[in-house]
Amino acid sequence: MPKILFQNQQSTQAVHERLLSILSHPENLPLWDDEISRVVPTTAGYGLTRQRPALNEHELLTVSANANQVRYHSQGGRLSYDLIFTLGTSAGLTTLTQELQLAPNSALLVPLKLLMPIANHAFAQKLQSLITLAESAREVMI
Numbered sequence: 001m002p003k004i005l006f007q008n009q010q011s012t013q014a015v016h017e018r019l020l021s022i023l024s025h026p027e028n029l030p031l032w033d034d035e036i037s038r039v040v041p042t043t044a045g046y047g048l049t050r051q052r053p054a055l056n057e058h059e060l061l062t063v064s065a066n067a068n069q070v071r072y073h074s075q076g077g078r079l080s081y082d083l084i085f086t087l088g089t090s091a092g093l094t095t096l097t098q099e100l101q102l103a104p105n106s107a108l109l110v111p112l113k114l115l116m117p118i119a120n121h122a123f124a125q126k127l128q129s130l131i132t133l134a135e136s137a138r139e140v141m142i
Contacts, residue, residue: 002082002101005112006120008127011093014134019096022134023070023085025141026061032129048074055079080106083123098127 012019022028026046029036038049045062056077064071072083080103088095100123133140 002104003106005081005100005102005116006123007097007099008120008124009095009097010127010131011090011095012131012135014094014131016087016089016094018140019085019087019094019130019134020065020067020070021142022130022140024063024065026063026072027141028133031138031140032133033126034129075103096127096131098123 022032026039026048027041029039029048035050035054036048037051038047040047040049042060045060048056048059048061050057056074056079059074059077062073064073068087070085072085074081074083082101082103084099084101086097086099088097100119
């Protein structure tokens with residue numbers, strides 16, 4: 001069973017469909033995650049390259065989506081994980097919950113207690129960048 005490392009949640013005025021579209025197309029990742037320098041479609045998913053230093057400098061990402069959730073499954077790097085984005089509504093706003101799950105067989109080089117707050121903070125910043133992009137008029141891959 002996967003281990004839930006953390007959850008972040010934010011509300012936004014961005015339209016549900018725009019967020020879903022941005023998340024469903026990994027080609028948009030460099031627009032809201034400045035560590036990702038390259039996204040290459042492959043027959044097995046998407047090859048991601050991050051700027052150094054990074055826990056996963058290279059990884060293979062597969063994406064699954066439905067009307068209210070997008071799941072990024074990462075493998076091939078030092079850390080296998082699932083990053084799950086769940087969309088909802090509350091008080092007329094779109095809510096976006098981000099959950100990071102580690103694969104049960106993940107072997108960490110550092111203790112989980114040290115990794116958790118650092119990763120949580122970094123992912124929360126990326127979530128804010130995603131929301132900023134979604135609320136903007138900037139063109140994205142759809």
